[in-house]
Each structure stands twice: as C-alpha cells, then as structure tokens.
Amino acid sequence: MRMLASQAKTELKALLGEAYCLDKPEALVAYSYDATPMQQALPDLVAMPKDTQEVSEVMKIASRYKIPVITRGAGTNLCAGTVPVTGGIVLVLNRMNRILELDEQNLTLTVQPGVRTKDIHAYVEEKGLFYPPDPSSMTVSTIGGNIALGSGGLRGLKYGTTKDYVLGLEAVLPNGEIIRTGGKLMKDVAGYDLTKLLVGSEGTLAIITEATLKLIPKPAVQRVMLAMFADLTAAAKTVSEIIANRIIPATLEFIDQGTIRVVEAFKLIGLPTDMAAILVIGQDGEQEAVERDMAKIAEICRQNQAVQTRLAHSDAEAEEVMTARRSALAALSRLRPTTILEDATVPRAQVAPMIEAIQHIAEKYRVQICTFGHAGDGNLHPTCMTDARDHAEVERVEQAFEEIFAKAIELGGTITGEHGVGIVKAPYLEWKLGRAGIELMKNIKRAFDPDNLLNPGKMFAKETRKRVVIDRAADR
Amino acid sequence: MQLTDKLKQTLDYEELSNCMRCGFCQPACPTFRETGYEAASPRGRIALMKAVADGLMEPDQDFLDQMSLCLGCRACEPVCPAGVHYGQLLEQTREAIAETVRHPWWVRMIRSIVFTHLLPHQHRLYRAGRLLRFYQRSGLQKLVRRFKLLKLLPAHLREMEAILPEGNGTPLTEAVGTFVPAEGERRGRVGMFRGCIMDVMFHDTNVNTVKLLARAGYDVVIPPEQTCCGALHAHSGERPQARELAKRNIRAFQAAEVDYIASNAGGCGALLQEYDMLLEDDREWREAAGWFASRVRDISELLLDAGGVTPLAPIQRRITYQGSCHLRNGMHVTTQPQRLLQAIPGAEYVPLFEADRCCGSAGIYNLVQPQMAGRLLQEKMEHVSRTKADILATSNPGCLLQMKAGIHRAGLEGRMTAVHLVDLLAEACREKE
Numbered sequence: 001m002r003m004l005a006s007q008a009k010t011e012l013k014a015l016l017g018e019a020y021c022l023d024k025p026e027a028l029v030a031y032s033y034d035a036t037p038m039q040q041a042l043p044d045l046v047a048m049p050k051d052t053q054e055v056s057e058v059m060k061i062a063s064r065y066k067i068p069v070i071t072r073g074a075g076t077n078l079c080a081g082t083v084p085v086t087g088g089i090v091l092v093l094n095r096m097n098r099i100l101e102l103d104e105q106n107l108t109l110t111v112q113p114g115v116r117t118k119d120i121h122a123y124v125e126e127k128g129l130f131y132p133p134d135p136s137s138m139t140v141s142t143i144g145g146n147i148a149l150g151s152g153g154l155r156g157l158k159y160g161t162t163k164d165y166v167l168g169l170e171a172v173l174p175n176g177e178i179i180r181t182g183g184k185l186m187k188d189v190a191g192y193d194l195t196k197l198l199v200g201s202e203g204t205l206a207i208i209t210e211a212t213l214k215l216i217p218k219p220a221v222q223r224v225m226l227a228m229f230a231d232l233t234a235a236a237k238t239v240s241e242i243i244a245n246r247i248i249p250a251t252l253e254f255i256d257q258g259t260i261r262v263v264e265a266f267k268l269i270g271l272p273t274d275m276a277a278i279l280v281i282g283q284d285g286e287q288e289a290v291e292r293d294m295a296k297i298a299e300i301c302r303q304n305q306a307v308q309t310r311l312a313h314s315d316a317e318a319e320e321v322m323t324a325r326r327s328a329l330a331a332l333s334r335l336r337p338t339t340i341l342e343d344a345t346v347p348r349a350q351v352a353p354m355i356e357a358i359q360h361i362a363e364k365y366r367v368q369i370c371t372f373g374h375a376g377d378g379n380l381h382p383t384c385m386t387d388a389r390d391h392a393e394v395e396r397v398e399q400a401f402e403e404i405f406a407k408a409i410e411l412g413g414t415i416t417g418e419h420g421v422g423i424v425k426a427p428y429l430e431w432k433l434g435r436a437g438i439e440l441m442k443n444i445k446r447a448f449d450p451d452n453l454l455n456p457g458k459m460f461a462k463e464t465r466k467r468v469v470i471d472r473a474a475d476r
Numbered sequence: 477m478q479l480t481d482k483l484k485q486t487l488d489y490e491e492l493s494n495c496m497r498c499g500f501c502q503p504a505c506p507t508f509r510e511t512g513y514e515a516a517s518p519r520g521r522i523a524l525m526k527a528v529a530d531g532l533m534e535p536d537q538d539f540l541d542q543m544s545l546c547l548g549c550r551a552c553e554p555v556c557p558a559g560v561h562y563g564q565l566l567e568q569t570r571e572a573i574a575e576t577v578r579h580p581w582w583v584r585m586i587r588s589i590v591f592t593h594l595l596p597h598q599h600r601l602y603r604a605g606r607l608l609r610f611y612q613r614s615g616l617q618k619l620v621r622r623f624k625l626l627k628l629l630p631a632h633l634r635e636m637e638a639i640l641p642e643g644n645g646t647p648l649t650e651a652v653g654t655f656v657p658a659e660g661e662r663r664g665r666v667g668m669f670r671g672c673i674m675d676v677m678f679h680d681t682n683v684n685t686v687k688l689l690a691r692a693g694y695d696v697v698i699p700p701e702q703t704c705c706g707a708l709h710a711h712s713g714e715r716p717q718a719r720e721l722a723k724r725n726i727r728a729f730q731a732a733e734v735d736y737i738a739s740n741a742g743g744c745g746a747l748l749q750e751y752d753m754l755l756e757d758d759r760e761w762r763e764a765a766g767w768f769a770s771r772v773r774d775i776s777e778l779l780l781d782a783g784g785v786t787p788l789a790p791i792q793r794r795i796t797y798q799g800s801c802h803l804r805n806g807m808h809v810t811t812q813p814q815r816l817l818q819a820i821p822g823a824e825y826v827p828l829f830e831a832d833r834c835c836g837s838a839g840i841y842n843l844v845q846p847q848m849a850g851r852l853l854q855e856k857m858e859h860v861s862r863t864k865a866d867i868l869a870t871s872n873p874g875c876l877l878q879m880k881a882g883i884h885r886a887g888l889e890g891r892m893t894a895v896h897l898v899d900l901l902a903e904a905c906r907e908k909e
Contacts, residue, residue: 026538030515333558337493
C-alpha cells in the first residue's frame with residue numbers, strides 16, 4: 001500500500017478539519033470493507049466532506065499528489081466496489097444528506113448523495129408521490145451509492161431501476177471541476193447522455209454530489225400474493241407465462257426451498273417449508289385493475305400446478321411477506337459463516353433453464369447454492385453458503401460461479417444484473433463485452449480520469465478469466 | 477496478559493465471522509445515528525474486534541473508547557438477519573478490557589466499591605438505603621442544597637441527586653415475608669427476583685409486583701438467599717463475578733422449586749434469561765443454568781398469561797410507554813407492557829415515537845458517558861413531550877430514573893410523571909378495592 005504524502009495529509013486536514021479527516025487505525029479499519037465477503041483493504045485516510053465545494057477541493061489535492069480516491073456511501077454493495085484495494089482516500093459522503101428540493105410541478109426530487117433511499121421513499125410517499133427503485137438494502141443504503149451502482153430492486157420488472165429515475169446529476173471530475181448533466185427534463189438530446197453514463201459507473205468516472213430524480217404518482221393500491229409450487233420448473237414456467245399473458249406485475253419474486261426454510265427461521269410468517277418454490281407476486285395501480293390482474297395471475301398459477309395461492313389480506317401481512325423476501329440474503333448467511341451472492345441475469349423467458357442449470361452446477365461442484373431473485377426480470381440471486389477458511393471448498397465455489405456466469409451469457413444474459421462489477425466480477429467482464437467493448441470502456445475511463453485516480457482496481461481486471469467451456473455431454 | 481492476547485482468547489471468532497457486514501444493524505444503532513461514523517455502529521465495532529483478533533490493528537485508546545461508547549442496548553440484535561449475538565461479543569470484549577487495562581485510580585475505586593463490596597452484599601445495600609433515607613428526610617439534603625454543596629458535582633450527577641427516589645432500608649422479605657399465597661385459582665409457583673438496587677430504591681415496586689402476582693393466581697416465593705443478577709458486572713466486563721452471582725441465584729431458586737422466576741426489571745431479566753450462555757463453558761453448572769434461564773419471565777408476561785390485571789379502577793389519563801431495551805432485545809418481550817396499559821379502563825394510550833430506541837440510561841452509561849446519554853435523552857424527551865401524555869410508564873428501574881431526569885430537565889414536572897408499569901397497575905387495583 002502506498003503511503004499518503006504527509007504534505008497532502010496536512011492540506012486535507014486543513015481543508016476538512018481534524019474531525020472530518022481521519023487517519024487513526026480505528027477509522028482505517030472501519031472504512032476498509034463493504035458488504036462483500038472476503039474483501040478488505042485499509043485506506044490511508046478517511047475524508048468526510050460537507051459539500052460539493054469540499055469534494056472539489058479534495059479532488060484538486062488528490063490529483064496534484066496522484067492519490068487514489070474511493071467514494072463511499074453506506075458500504076452495502078456486494079461487488080467490493082468501495083473496498084480501497086490500492087489504498088488512498090476513502091471519501092465518505094454521508095454528511096451530504098439533505099433533501100434539497102421537491103418540485104411538485106415537474107415531479108422531481110433533488111437530493112444530496114448521502115440521503116438514505118428509504119428516507120426518500122417516506123418523504124415522497126407522504127406527498128402522494130413515488131420513487132420506485134427499492135434495493136433490498138434500502139433501509140441502510142444511500143441514493144449516491146444506488147446511482148453509482150445502478151441499483152435495482154424488487155420493483156424493477158414493472159418500473160425499471162435506478163437508471164430510469166435519474167434525470168440530472170452534479171458531479172466532480174478527478175481534476176476537481178464540477179459538471180452538471182441533464183436536468184428536470186424528460187427530453188434532452190444535447191450531446192452524449194452523460195447522466196446515464198455516470199449511473200452505474202461505480203465511482204470510476206466522477207463523484208456524484210447531487211441528483212435530480214424522477215417521481216411518479218403513487219399507485220392507489222398494492223396487493224401481494226404467494227403461490228406455492230411442489231415443482232421448481234413449474235414455478236419458473238409460471239413466471240414466463242404470466243408475462244406472456246401480457247401482465248406486468250410490480251414484483252415477481254422467486255424463492256427456492258432452501259431460501260424459504262432460512263427466511264422462515266428468521267421471521268416466522270408461516271411460509272410452507274415443504275414447497276420446492278414460492279413465487280411472491282405483487283401488483284399495484286388502480287383498485288379494479290389490480291384485482292383483475294391478481295385474479296388472472298392466480299388462475300395462471302393454478303394452471304401451472306400451483307399447490308396453493310394465498311393473497312395477503314392486509315397491508316401489514318403484505319409488508320411482512322415483502323420484508324421476508326428482502327431479508328433473504330442475510331437470512332441465508334445464518335447457515336454458514338460465509339455467504340456469496342451472485343446476480344446472474346438472463347432474459348426472463350430463460351429463467352427456467354437458468355434455474356435448472358444452477359442446480360445442476362451446484363451438484364456438480366458439491367456446493368450448497370440457494371436461489372432466489374427477481375424472476376420477473378430474469379435477475380436471479382444464486383447464493384452460496386460456504387466457509388472462507390475452507391480453501392478447497394471456496395475454490396469449488398469459484399468454479400461453480402464461473403460456470404453459472406458462462407451459462408447466463410450463453411442464454412443471452414449477463415454476469416451481473418444489479419450488483420455491479422467492482423473487484424469480484426471484473427475478471428469476467430470481457431466475457432460479456434468482448435475485447436472491443438472493454439477497450440472502448442477503458443478509453444472512456446481515460447477520457448474522464450487520465451491518472452486513474454477514481455476507484456482504481458475496479459471494473460477492469462488485470463487479467464480476464466479463461467472462459468469456461470460448458471459441455472454438458474462431457475459431464476455425464 | 478496483554479489486551480490483544482486476552483481478546484483473542486475471550487472473543488468468539490466464529491460469532492465474529494457470522495457478521496456478513498450487510499449493515500442492516502446501522503439504522504437501529506443510537507450511536508451510529510448520532511455520529512454517522514461507521515466505527516460507532518455494530519458492524520463497525522464487530523469489524524474492530526475482528527481486526528484486533530486478526531492482528532490488523534492494536535486495541536488502542538480509540539478502540540477502548542469505541543467499546544465504551546456503545547450503550548449495549550442491543551437494538552441491533554433483532555434486526556440482524558444473520559442472528560449475530562452482538563451483546564455477547566461486546567461483553568467478551570469488555571471482559572478482556574476489564575482484566576488487562578488499568579483504569580485510573582478513582583475508576584478502580586468506584587468499580588471495586590460497586591461491583592465487589594456493594595452489589596453482591598444485599599445487607600450493605602439496605603444499610604446504604606437507610607443512609608439515603610436519612611439524608612433525604614433529616615433535613616441534610618435541604619441543607620446540602622441550600623449551601624449549594626452539590627455544585628461540586630458535574631451537572632448530570634446533580635440531576636440524578638434531584639430525582640433520586642426515597643431510599644428504603646427494609647428488605648422485601650421483611651415487608652411481605654418469604655411466601656405470599658395465590659388469590660383465587662392457583663396458576664403456578666413464582667420465584668420473585670427482587671434485584672439488588674431495585675429492592676432499596678424501588679421497594680414499593682417490588683411489594684406491588686408481589687401483590688399483583690398473587691392476585692393473578694401465582695404463589696409467590698421470595699428466596700432470601702438470592703443476590704444481585706450480575707448484569708451491571710457483565711456489561712462492564714466483570715463476567716467472572718457475574719458468574720459467581722449467577723450460581724448463587726440458581727442455587728436459591730432451585731431450592732425454592734419454582735415454575736417461573738419473575739423479574740420486574742428488563743435489565744436484570746435479560747441477563748437472568750441468559751445465565752445459560754453466561755455459564756455455557758461451566759460443565760458443572762450448565763444444566764442448572766439452563767433450568768434457571770428457561771423459567772425467567774417478565775412480570776408483564778406473567779400477568780398477561782393470567783388474563784391481565786382485573787378489575788381495575790379507571791385512570792382518566794393519557795398514558796405513553798418507553799420500552800426497556802433489554803426487555804425487548806434481550807427478553808424479546810415486545811408488546812406485553814403496551815397491551816397491559818391499553819387494557820386500563822378510562823386511560824388513553826398514545827404510542828411513543830421510537831419507543832424502541834434507547835433513552836440513554838443503559839445501566840450506568842448515563843453516569844459514565846453523560847454527553848452521548850444527554851443527546852439521546854434530549855431527543856427522547858422531544859418525542860415524549862409530543863405525546864402530551866400525563867403518565868410515562870416504563871418497565872426497568874434505570875429507564876425510570878432516566879425518564880424522571882428527562883422530565884426534570886425538560887421542565888415537564890407537574891405536567892407529567894414517570895412511573896413503573898407495575899406501580900400504575902397496582903394503584904388502579906387498590907383504588908378498585
């Protein structure tokens with residue numbers, strides 16, 4: 001790890017004040033990780049700017065001394081996107097946590113990056129408005145982190161993800177310059193779409209210091225239903241058939257048996273632990289339309305051999321079901337010390353073959369993989385319970401996931417649907433993009449950040465993993 | 477032994493590894509909300525403990541301060557999807573610190589007086605209670621206040637002096653005997669855990685607890701050999717002493733052959749219920765500790781199991797409730813006290829916003845961390861005053877004192893009183909008679 005020039009430290013402390021510029025061991029440890037298992041690295045300094053101007057000044061100092069800067073929100077991402085692998089400055093933005101403006105004429109909300117996603121929901125819903133993206137970490141995560149990682153959530157199928165709700169950004173470039181992109185505009189084709197480019201850029205291009213978000217009217221009613229299946233494939237086929245019947249539910253979540261059991265052990269809500277799979281299906285909108293859709297969905301479930309369908313009868317009951325689903329990942333972590341969660345994503349018509357392939361691969365490598373996820377948009381979360389201290393097993397886990405990634409791409413999918421590339425998916429990025437695609441992205445990175453100061457070591461791997469060749473015949 | 481080595485020995489590494497760093501604990505953590513600082517959150521503190529165990533950092537002064545800043549309210553536990561026993565990890569850390577770090581002489585003196593010479597000796601506590609009563613009744617207190625002698629104390633201690641309830645030197649067993657038979661149909665045999673300070677400072681609450689239990693149909697035994705629960709010891713790192721106290725209590729209640737052990741203090745009850753974990757490495761005592769732990773109930777549970785407290789005289793007042801953290805997060809008693817309050821005829825129950833958030837009392841936290849405790853109390857009192865309640869009920873003596881201090885500080889005296897849930901119910905009971 002590179003030692004931070006002491007002169008730079010002095011300048012940063014003078015700029016931010018001792019209280020917000022920390023290099024004591026406690027602070028370095030506390031900002032050495034995020035929610036990604038097996039990834040940790042100490043920064044040299046933790047900086048907590050209070051506004052855009054301070055962020056800009058920090059970047060001017062950092063670029064003068066060529067110090068890496070890793071921007072961080074709540075540290076809940078799962079791709080090691082905020083682990084400071086090269087050392088340098090961890091730039092914590094959670095002091096910038098004000099909601100700046102609710103514009104009810106234009107239906108936009110302007111916020112600083114450190115606002116919690118859940119607080120945005122509460123704030124706008126009180127006014128009858130709606131910000132749909134709802135990543136499972138939303139009680140903890142910040143909007144800045146959501147934008148940087150292009151977060152998804154349970155409502156992605158019907159409403160899209162974070163990228164569909166960011167209208168404009170203020171951002172600080174590596175040299176300290178401040179840019180503004182987009183605006184309170186539904187139409188804007190003035191040049192390249194820098195707003196969309198920054199969404200999901202994982203802190204590698206610029207530091208997002210303000211965002212203008214699109215709001216929509218809050219749906220009048222929401223209903224949630226559970227459908228239980230004794231057969232896994234039947235459940236997966238139901239997902240495709242609901243969509244094929246021209247119904248777009250607000251949520252269409254898939255939970256396999258392993259996941260059901262642990263979620264139920266965590267929160268006793270009466271999920272049937274003997275079922276092979278459960279679909280959690282939600283719809284929102286006008287009362288009449290919602291009732292009609294839910295009836296039709298229930299019928300489709302029954303036609304596809306659902307053992308039982310159960311409609312949540314109260315808001316509290318519905319919220320319980322959704323909370324249980326949101327807790328799936330963390331609940332799985334009770335089984336073994338280490339939990340590795342991936343988010344291989346396929347076109348939704350391919351959900352059934354993908355789930356089958358995951359089961360096959362888990363058996364092949366003798367690892368335990370539970371699968372849940374946003375089946376409606378093809379975004380699955382194969383989750384492996386293991387123990388980081390068992391190196392032989394961890395190696396088999398890696399092989400299994402490699403094969404899962406390869407399978408997802410083969411089915412027309414991607415290596416990550418909503419978690420990001422960071423460190424952990426970087427070696428596989430080329431599988432998805434091809435060499436030309438990677439080169440183009442590297443050129444974009446160079447155009448923004450010629451000295452490679454922003455979140456170095458992420459997105460682009462030193463070496464691409466050798467592509468796994470899937471040959472089913474050879475397995476048999 | 478050095479602190480680093482001691483920590484490696486006391487910390488349960490498996491449990492440290494179970495934290496997956498999802499961060500779901502952070503919104504529930506009072507010190508994280510106040511500071512926004514990762515190290516001041518449960519995820520951060522576990523990372524610090526693990527970093528020391530992994531040799532990534534030395535347990536320096538910042539580390540010690542961070543472990544002291546934690547309230548130990550355990551609000552992080554019910555929201556932890558991975559089920560990490562944070563409270564256990566914190567106590568293991570504090571145990572290692574207590575055994576290896578030399579406190580300043582005056583802290584050592586206070587700890588020695590309180591933990592070794594006072595709490596484990598019930599008769600000394602009664603004597604202290606009589607002294608306090610003498611101080612309060614003889615005019616000495618007035619004299620001290622007139623000559624402003626209290627100015628010598630820091631502000632938060634002055635405040636505590638002002639709201640201290642009247643001391644009492646009469647043991648519960650002298651007031652009601654060691655056995656009170658059930659009234660009406662008999663539901664079971666309950667051993668009353670009287671607590672140490674509880675029996676001196678809140679003597680009447682204990683008497684009322686016994687009366688309510690008997691009225692609800694329980695035979696009540698009060699084993700005189702029982703002692704302090706050891707919670708303050710365990711939270712402060714004196715786990716070996718806590719284990720010795722636990723053994724004395726287990727012996728006393730086993731001899732009394734009880735079906736349940738009743739607690740009216742969430743702070744005590746939570747540790748009593750975790751005696752099995754406290755003694756899990758002790759082969760000789762493990763089974764008996766399990767017997768004891770499985771029988772511990774909060775008074776509100778026992779009363780509700782018996783169908784609530786009836787009949788009650790109406791209380792035409794507005795009532796709100798501030799929960800005890802250890803009652804909720806340790807004993808998992810979440811709604812019972814509120815249900816008892818809601819059943820009081822004539823009373824209007826108003827829920828307190830964030831009643832599940834620590835008031836800052838946290839054992840002796842408000843004495844040793846007055847700054848953070850003061851911030852939490854101030855926020856709490858803002859929510860409390862918004863309820864416009866006449867009565868603020870609690871179910872733990874530490875919380876009760878803190879709420880009294882809060883009312884005093886917020887200038888709400890005369891408009892609002894803080895009471896123990898048991899005393900409120902007992903009063904309504906008496907008036908009916």
